[in-house]
Amino acid sequence: MTIVSLMRPLRGSRAGSPHAMRGPRERGAARRPRVAIVYHFFPHYRKGVLDAISRDDFDVTFFGDPVERYQGIPALHFDADTDFRPAAVKVLNDVSFQWAAVHAALSSEFDVLVLLANPNFLTTWLAAALGRLTGKRVIFWGHGFLSADRSLKNHVRRIFFSLGHAQYLYGYRAKCIAEDFGFRSRNLYVGFNSLDYQSQLRTRRELLARPEAPRQPFEIRILGVSRLTDKCAYDVLMYAVSLAQETSAWRFRLTLIGGGPAESSLKALAKQLKLDIDFVGELYDEEAVAVHIFDSDVVVSPGKVGLTAMHSLMFGTPVISHSHMDRQMPEAEAVAHGFSGMLFRYGDVADLSRCLISIPEVFGDRRQTRENCFRIIDEIYNPYRQCQVLSDAIHGKAAGQGNDMQVLCGGAYEGRS
Secondary structure, rough: OOOOHHHHHHOOOOHHHHHHHHOOOOOOOOOOEEEEEEEOOOOOOOOOOOOOOHHOOEEEEEOOOOOEEOOOOOEEEOOOOOHHHHHHEEEEEEEEEEEHHHHHHHHHOOOOOEEEEEOHHHHHHHHHHHHHHHHOOEEEOOOOOOOOOOOOOHHHHHHOOOOOOOEEEOHHHHHHHHHHHHHHHHHEEEEEOOOOHHHHHHHHHHHOOOOOOOOOOHHHHHEOOOOHHHHHHHHHHHHHHHHHHOOOOOOEEEEEOOOOOHHHHHHHHHHOOOOEEEEEEOOOOOOOOOOHHHHEEEEEEEOOOHHHHHHHHHHOOOEEEEEHHHHHHHHHOOOOOOEEEOOOOOOOOHHHHHHOOOOHHHOOOOHHHHHHHHHHHHHHOHHHHHHHHHHHHOOOOOOOOOOOHHHHHHHOOOOOO
């Protein structure tokens, strides 16, 4: 499947498909479904998929909190011709309220509700129930189940997800867990995730057209891109780099992009371990970040890896993260051993060190490695694929299998716990 084939449905309607969405008021001629997407906040990196959704074969209204930033992430500014409606989020004793979701559920303006799959939003429970009572199709968009534990938290999630007709999920693992909890496969849509694909594709082409950056012999270039917090576990990476330099002939050049509360302690640890680390600090120039990624041999995310994986693979650089999937983000599914990255045992310095030393052997063919990374983004993790899957969910079509990474990577897709 190519980007061209994925983009094609966005340019016209799907013949016959809207009949699944006819409400009680309109059983005659087919029409475009009217969809309300209610999200707590639309970050700037969602531009690609939201633009694609706005061009698809349904009419969409976006509801979100109009704040300029959320947890340090800039908001997306919608185009003037996009139907965006402010929907403030209020928090009281760790319980969130977004009353616009309830208003959308009660409104006759919409046929479909797409709701953020966060059970901590009390109003989402109400909106989902009211949406079903008023004949709307209700879809939850989010991570789904994070683990297969038969815990109280997952029992609550199971009740919450049961309020919807379907779930749009970021990963195949979440679908498998939901099936084990009794949800039907046909209602579990795996659409993966994406960034601003078109903008990044232009940057990728520019980087491919320029001469290769000079490099030192026997040097492995490692990059970390995230806020510097304890959860990111960059101390594990630094200990692993120190061990790798002691036990191999390779020299490791480590660059960290980002600022945060752990920055001072990481700098002190670098001094203690006698590591020459380039702390770039906060960097919001997308093209500058892309150059860092493109010129690196690997991006390492030792705590967990989310959209950083998409960012790295988009520019042809493999990813190393840990294999404990209960502690991971769904985007870790894009890391296939020897194809697009490597997985080490969670918190294991020696195992991460082994991975670092093996980079020249595992990814010796840089051109092929880039092509592998590009394929994952171009065929799976892009906004057109996301939009296609979401459209299927909106129209009530049966969900696909969702195991695209296994199909693409074959035996490389192993080593997860």
